[in-house]
Amino acid sequence: MNWNLYQKELKRNRKNLMIWSAIVIAFTLMITSIFPYMKGMGDDITALMDKMPPELGKALGMDANTWSSILGFYSTYYGIYIIVLVSIFTTSTGATIISKEEKDQTSEFLMSKPISRLDIFKTKMLALFTLSMIMYIIQTTVALVSISIFRGDPVDWDVFAIMHVNGLILMLFFTSLGVIISMFVTPKKNFMGIVVGITFGSYFINAIGQAADAVNWISYISPFHYMSFIVNESEYSVNYLSAIVLLAIGAGVLYISYLKYKKKDIVG
Amino acid sequence: MEAIKTNKLSKYYGKSVGIKDVSLTINKGEVFGFIGPNGSGKSTAIRTLLGLLIPTSGSATILGHDIAKEGKEIRKKIGYLPSEVHYYDEMSSRELLLYSSRFYGPENPAEIERLAEMFELDLDKKITDLSFGNKKKCAIVQCLIHEPELLILDEPTAGLDPLMQNRFFELLEAENKKGTTIFFSSHILSEIQRLCDRAAIIRKGEITAVENIQDLLEKQMKKVRLVFKEKPIDLKLPPGSQHEKWHDNKLNFEYVGMVKPLLQFLNQLDLIDAVLEEPDLESIFMNYYER
Incomplete structure (x- = not known):
């Protein structure tokens, strides 16, 4: 771990972090603050849900109860948008944190300094983790405060905690994918397309699998299947085995990325 | 070390x-x-x-x-x-x-x-x-x-x-x-x-x-460009000269060797102008290392 490089990475990504945090904060506030109005329409919406094809409800993780509690309401948006938005930020940061130096050809400067490739990799990963956690903690705090304000009825905070643990694991998993993509995809252009594709894509694969029983299996390839946000299920809990497996895959992906990075030729 | x-x-x-x-x-x-x-x-x-x-x-x-x-x-x-x-x-x-x-x-x-x-x-x-x-x-x-x-x-x-x-x-x-x-x-x-x-x-x-x-200098080729008042007859170039080319009263050639004999040779000529040039590296390689 190299403190000099670590500080530099945080500073370099500061602006991006602020912009994305602002988006995610605004979104969290918007969802939670509209809940009291939605709740007022509860009966109408329940009637509407009854008329909707049940597959659509399942795909979106909604049922009649969704509209009656703030956590039910928040969870549908948390699962679709917030985690995907947070992951797009962390994954794209992961994809660029090393590759930007190669694209801008500054890796020649960095690697001619007295620092080993392992130190560079570790330091950059730690900076990436720091940035991701700042983002995650900001969002969770804002959600916590905002839900407390707009909840109306008492809230089961355990459910909130489970949701956010699941979100954290998904975020870390996607972030590690960002790193490995940047190691194997050339030319080092804009990774945003791939990143959005993977995060939103895995969400939709899961949604399709849940909606249509015929292609139920498809949801098994999506990490969203294992880290569920359907909070109204009777036994909603963290799936620890899946969590460990996803984190282990993430760690393995980072290790492969390091092996690739260690042997990389820096051609000017 | x-x-x-x-x-x-x-x-x-x-x-x-x-x-x-x-x-x-x-x-x-x-x-x-x-x-x-x-x-x-x-x-x-x-x-x-x-x-x-x-x-x-x-x-x-x-x-x-x-x-x-x-x-x-x-x-x-x-x-x-x-x-x-x-x-x-x-x-x-x-x-x-x-x-x-x-x-x-x-x-x-x-x-x-x-x-x-x-x-x-x-x-x-x-x-x-x-x-x-x-x-x-x-x-x-x-x-x-x-x-x-x-x-x-x-x-x-x-x-x-x-x-x-x-x-x-x-x-x-x-x-x-x-x-x-x-x-x-x-x-x-x-x-x-x-x-x-x-x-x-x-x-x-x-x-x-x-x-x-030092050795490189001695082996180094120079491009020599001379302008004579009149084109001399029977001019004998010093050893180490090659690729001589005449244009009216102007002579271009390449010289490899010590600089003194070249200067002595130049000294006895009736010249208007003389230019000694360092050739680019590529021609040194071509002319010296491939000989």
Whole structure:
């Protein structure tokens, strides 16, 4: 771990972090603050849900109860948008944190300094983790405060905690994918397309699998299947085995990325 | 102890050769030249020594440390000046130089200030606003601030105006007197002649010769252009002359050998003008090393 490089990475990504945090904060506030109005329409919406094809409800993780509690309401948006938005930020940061130096050809400067490739990799990963956690903690705090304000009825905070643990694991998993993509995809252009594709894509694969029983299996390839946000299920809990497996895959992906990075030729 | 010692160091890019079986020994305190035309493998050799490229085969030590295993130790003691400077656009020169110096130890703003003044570098300008030459100056300061034991310079004068080149050479001579070893890569022979004790010549990735500069001078070809008052009859050129060409009363030829016999020969002619030119490296290779 190299403190000099670590500080530099945080500073370099500061602006991006602020912009994305602002988006995610605004979104969290918007969802939670509209809940009291939605709740007022509860009966109408329940009637509407009854008329909707049940597959659509399942795909979106909604049922009649969704509209009656703030956590039910928040969870549908948390699962679709917030985690995907947070992951797009962390994954794209992961994809660029090393590759930007190669694209801008500054890796020649960095690697001619007295620092080993392992130190560079570790330091950059730690900076990436720091940035991701700042983002995650900001969002969770804002959600916590905002839900407390707009909840109306008492809230089961355990459910909130489970949701956010699941979100954290998904975020870390996607972030590690960002790193490995940047190691194997050339030319080092804009990774945003791939990143959005993977995060939103895995969400939709899961949604399709849940909606249509015929292609139920498809949801098994999506990490969203294992880290569920359907909070109204009777036994909603963290799936620890899946969590460990996803984190282990993430760690393995980072290790492969390091092996690739260690042997990389820096051609000017 | 040797400053740099390479043993059959090779680097292939797929099937194409970067460098092949490079074996060099550079002593401590020496100013060693590395000459070759563009694309001959100079930068590949340097990048391999720095650990930017992973060698295909062979080995090397720098200041007694193995390049494959102790890169970090080596780079503490090296100052590297790249041929093309790519720095962080959003930083100012001062920020970059402070950032760079923190990799070696505590910041040394006074030394940065002193060197920047010497090279007339505006420290507050952003890297992205710097011209090619000014980026080079920033890189020069960057490679000197931590007082390295070994300087590796890859075409250091490209982009510098003659005044700065001169200042830079004077600084290098002073550093060398203090004991700094200098590895100087260039495709300009006169630079190498001015600074270096010995030089290696690299061509198509292979070392073709390691010469004392003195010997190189004697073997060096010169292009001679003479303008006569009247075209002489039966002119006998001195030994070592070749490729003579006449245009009316003008004569062009190439000369390889000691300079004295050539001057004696010129002295006895009835000339309006005489020009002795240093040929480009490529023609030295063509004319000398392939003979």
